[in-house]
Amino acid sequence: MCIRDSVVDDRLMEITHVIRAEEWISSTPKHVILYQAFGWPQPKWCHMPLLRNADRSKISKRKNPVSLSYYRRAGILPEALINFLALMGWSFGNDIELFSVRQMMEKFEFSGINLGGPVFDLVKLTWMNQTYMHKMDDERFAGYLREEIFSPQYLKALKPLVLERMSRFEQFVDHNSFFFNGALDYKALDIIPKGKTPDELSLMLGQLVELLDELYEWDSAHLQGLVEKHKDEIKWKPKDYFLTLRMITTGRKDSPPLFETLAVLGREMVRFRIRDYMNHLAATSIATPHA
Template identity: 50%
Template sequence: LQAQHLQPFGGAKAGIGGAALQQHATMLLERSAAYPCFCTAKRLEMLRLQQRQRGVASGYDGHCRGLAPSEVAQMLREGTPHVLRLRVPHEGKLSVVDALRGEVAFDPAQIDDQVLVKSDGMPTYHLANVVDDHLMGITHVIRAEEWLSSTPKHTLLYQGFGWEAPQFIHMPLLRNQDKSKISKRKNPVSLNYYRQAGYYPEAMLNYLSMMGWTMPDGREKFSLDDFISSFTLERMSLGGPVFDVQKLTWLNGLYIREQSVEAMLSRWQTTLFTADHLRAVAPLVHERIEKLEDLLEHLAFFFTGDVTYDEAAVRELVPKKRDAKQAAAALEAVLEHLD
């Protein structure tokens, strides 16, 4: 946040401990919003195998939902290992309200009875997230649209506790030029990369502000204060915004040219040519150069972030009995895994 010249609003509190989460899990049990599940790992694996064989979506079948209270009490007294599951209603309509989409309906049959507390007593993300947000007084949850499918579970948890749910806002995902989900295989996704490459924080904030939103007057260059004073959810677009590095670079150029040469030099000295960076790379060429200007040839890639390979190096990247296309596919697969 500091690198982007942003300050957190308010103060984030540390997450609550396991004992407090267990108390909240007990509240859900008492309200019949959750139930203990005693199914073994072996049974669950057999269930998943049968579902795959039938070609249906995998999910818990509710085996323990209908256990008699006396049977549940006895198994708990005996210390039978169990998890705690969310009791998702099987009938009726289950819908959530998203500020950008309005009411979104879900088929309850397609929503799994989510595990809330694991057999070792550790809460899962869904329970911890809802309890933490409520105790911190969160009023608006702004997150990526890929979390929309989890919102019915979170809404049921708020209802189970008897709490008012926050306003949910699911933002469209950033896309590559080919409309695929943005990833580091096609675009650098680390803010550190752009900072080290010399993109101004003001330009990055300006550009990211236009991802799915536009100024009322159509301006493309504006300050953070302008954005804050003009922003409304109604102007958000659900179409996947494209992260265009060329346009970001153009916008960054505008910021560079409106500043003085002295200001630009100061940015160089605090980003690309810091004393620490030069001190780190200098030993790598100390024994290789004959004159100081040779530094430009030997150290260029340390400052541009780009590495070029000659034909001999490219040939070495292709394994024996493989062609260039197969090698590229293999490298793509590795990068996808690293993502």
């Protein structure tokens, strides 16, 4: 039923090219047969290789930031992300890596797609973004900061959280930088609670991320209910649980109210920071309980 419906939908929308992940290859013959049965002309079929992490593992929406909203919040310019994604499985040629959408449209050929699994290299994306940032004129630079980083909507959401901790406006960025950062630096933080092991903390965080993935209403009340229920289920002390979560998501021991902070940071950023810390925890290879 699902395959038939998708074929009918594509036909009604006059789809001429079906471009999707290689995981769909096995079902393509069924689509072809349905087109033949209906007497419709076939669209062009193209299956793209799956994106990979640096360790060649498949990118997962549960483990990796895959939402455009995350990269937008992290300050990645649209043209940099489009340029970067265009090179995931395709080459412009002549070792050219930076190009406009118009240039890509003129140059693109399906025959140029590389069937090997391309690596989603965040270092390269960062380099590309920096290059595009340096090309911005003064007006767009100021406008981008005003609309994307310090947008009126975001500042309005922050106001009730940050005013209690400020007496001068010059304190705003210093006290609240974690609201505008992407990844945090955990090296100087002593996060593992006393009496807990890295494995116990990793297990707790893994469970929490899965619960957050399933949370329908992303607001402070629902976040508090979910977190407190999980804390009780795994029998962690409130101080250990809440302080750990606060430090992982803000990089600080003190911050505005935890659940309101998580609500403003948003689902993608909270998930990313928890996963990022889990990777940091695994990389440190701590084998003994925190003392």
